[in-house]
Amino acid sequence: MKNKQALLIAGAVLVLVGLSALFWPRLSSTATGRFDGSRAYRDVQYQERLGPRIHGTQPHAQTIAWITAELTQSGWEVQVAEQVYNGLTAKNIIARRGRGPITLLGAHYDTRRYADQDPDPAKRALPVPGANDGASGVAVLLELGRSLPVNLDKQVWLVFFDLEDQGGIQGRDYIEGSLAFAASMQARPAAVVIVDMIGDASQNIYYEQSSDRKLSEEIWSTAASLGYSNSFIQQYRFNMIDDHTPFLAAGIPAVDIIDFDYPFWHTTSDTSSQVSAHSLSTVGDTLWTWLQK
Numbered sequence: 001m002k003n004k005q006a007l008l009i010a011g012a013v014l015v016l017v018g019l020s021a022l023f024w025p026r027l028s029s030t031a032t033g034r035f036d037g038s039r040a041y042r043d044v045q046y047q048e049r050l051g052p053r054i055h056g057t058q059p060h061a062q063t064i065a066w067i068t069a070e071l072t073q074s075g076w077e078v079q080v081a082e083q084v085y086n087g088l089t090a091k092n093i094i095a096r097r098g099r100g101p102i103t104l105l106g107a108h109y110d111t112r113r114y115a116d117q118d119p120d121p122a123k124r125a126l127p128v129p130g131a132n133d134g135a136s137g138v139a140v141l142l143e144l145g146r147s148l149p150v151n152l153d154k155q156v157w158l159v160f161f162d163l164e165d166q167g168g169i170q171g172r173d174y175i176e177g178s179l180a181f182a183a184s185m186q187a188r189p190a191a192v193v194i195v196d197m198i199g200d201a202s203q204n205i206y207y208e209q210s211s212d213r214k215l216s217e218e219i220w221s222t223a224a225s226l227g228y229s230n231s232f233i234q235q236y237r238f239n240m241i242d243d244h245t246p247f248l249a250a251g252i253p254a255v256d257i258i259d260f261d262y263p264f265w266h267t268t269s270d271t272s273s274q275v276s277a278h279s280l281s282t283v284g285d286t287l288w289t290w291l292q293k
Helices: 002-023 037-050 058-073 131-147 176-184 213-225 245-249 277-290
Strands: 077-085 088-097 102-108 155-161 191-196 205-207 232-236 254-258
Touching: 037 058, 037 131, 037 277, 058 077, 058 088, 058 131, 077 176, 088 176, 102 131, 102 176, 131 155, 131 191, 131 277, 155 176, 176 245, 191 213, 191 277, 213 232, 213 254, 213 277, 245 254
Parallel strands: 102 155, 102 191, 191 254, 205 232
Antiparallel strands: 077 088, 088 155
């Protein structure tokens, strides 16, 4: 009987270990030396497994804890800044490292409460999984946090914005987290680069019309030098209100790297099956190289 109980306990432990591998964060090692698109893709899958990261929900809180743990493990100084905007407290996650002029890289980690662009009207009250619209940008920033050299000649901030994607819902605006951040920031970045919806397996990233031209040309030229001209297309297309907008309003050079040719935007089909490790690598490699110039 005791042997049978021991076997049952051992089996239960193995099941729990297996489940933890599926559902709990994976702390990473530091300074891997190169951007790993496959690992970034696993970060997209992990966020999707958590569930929609809507402000005030458990998956939202779990995402904050996970991002903080990952970047702390990678040697960054991490702070969760609580900043009130439009009656809600945005929880913006700020990771800092280095000295000198500040280059801020940003992405939003929240997901939209309603899939109001879904082609099926019956699904429009459901939340958006947010694999590309949210998780892809987070994954790129996290992998940059693991792989960037420590001794850059600049200070790098990785900022994960809250409350970006609730515009038009219950009286909310878009980009509330970055608006709150820009209004309260006490140090002025020399440059801001936002990554949003960049994991699409059919990747087409055009110049965004409102972005700083010189900064855009630097990044797109870096992509071209790496052989990514088919993804970073040197033509203007969209004019976006995104997390770069508050910084432009403050006179700070800012760029929005966004692939808005995404048919699953704000639908229930925005899942990791629409995202590719190669697309994440295209953006990650480009920024990894550009930051070291």
